Amino acid sequence: MEKFLEQAYLYDFYGELLTEHQKQIYGDFVLNDLSLSEIAEEQGISRQGVHDLVRRCDKILKDYEDKLHLVEKFLFIKKQIQEMQHIMESMEACEEPEKLGRLRQISGEILEEL
Amino acid sequence: MEKFLEQAYLYDFYGELLTEHQKQIYGDFVLNDLSLSEIAEEQGISRQGVHDLVRRCDKILKDYEDKLHLVEKFLFIKKQIQEMQHIMESMEACEEPEKLGRLRQISGEILEEL
Numbered sequence: 001m002e003k004f005l006e007q008a009y010l011y012d013f014y015g016e017l018l019t020e021h022q023k024q025i026y027g028d029f030v031l032n033d034l035s036l037s038e039i040a041e042e043q044g045i046s047r048q049g050v051h052d053l054v055r056r057c058d059k060i061l062k063d064y065e066d067k068l069h070l071v072e073k074f075l076f077i078k079k080q081i082q083e084m085q086h087i088m089e090s091m092e093a094c095e096e097p098e099k100l101g102r103l104r105q106i107s108g109e110i111l112e113e114l
Numbered sequence: 115m116e117k118f119l120e121q122a123y124l125y126d127f128y129g130e131l132l133t134e135h136q137k138q139i140y141g142d143f144v145l146n147d148l149s150l151s152e153i154a155e156e157q158g159i160s161r162q163g164v165h166d167l168v169r170r171c172d173k174i175l176k177d178y179e180d181k182l183h184l185v186e187k188f189l190f191i192k193k194q195i196q197e198m199q200h201i202m203e204s205m206e207a208c209e210e211p212e213k214l215g216r217l218r219q220i221s222g223e224i225l226e227e228l
Contacts, residue, residue, distance in 0.1 A: 068131070
């Protein structure tokens with residue numbers, strides 16, 4: 001998986017286990033796409049300090065994933081739901097439009113939750 | 115949710131974040147359904163000691179869930195998948211048996227993962 005996307009998933013799943021300080025800086029880096037220098041200036045710490053904190057958070061979050069595998073599990077389910085949606089879109093011969101519509105609706109709700 | 119089931123889910127999701135000692139005792143209590151006295155004898159510690167450890171693990175695991183809400187999220191998805199399966203079972207008029215069969219298969223795979 002692309003590094004940036006992996007960081008975003010890890011942050012999304014386990015970010016609440018970081019301290020407020022870590023969350024703010026890592027979130028600025030991963031989600032708000034700020035550079036190390038921008039964050040350093042904003043926080044009044046050195047660029048190296050931000051760099052070290054980001055690396056430390058990477059490790060903390062990866063350690064959680066290595067133990068719990070919840071991002072992996074979630075990505076598997078997401079892929080499966082997307083395959084179901086793909087199949088449902090191709091079921092033109094299905095004479096159950098209302099039920100098929102409801103299935104599509106639920107699958108969409110699940111993807112929103114993931 | 116029933117207390118015992120809730121403990122089992124919390125253990126299933128976050129148990130790897132406990133220490134080995136906590137995992138063993140809490141697992142014996144929650145999954146293997148041993149009594150406090152049985153575990154106390156097995157571990158060579160007091161019944162009160164086991165009781166306190168179980169309560170402490172309850173709190174640790176609940177704190178993780180309060181922060182991450184992953185059990186809640188996965189239970190929601192499980193309920194949605196079960197509803198999809200229920201609907202698919204009633205789609206007799208659907209002239210796409212192979213595709214419907216594949217949808218059922220995928221939904222079963224997702225439930226196994228949850």
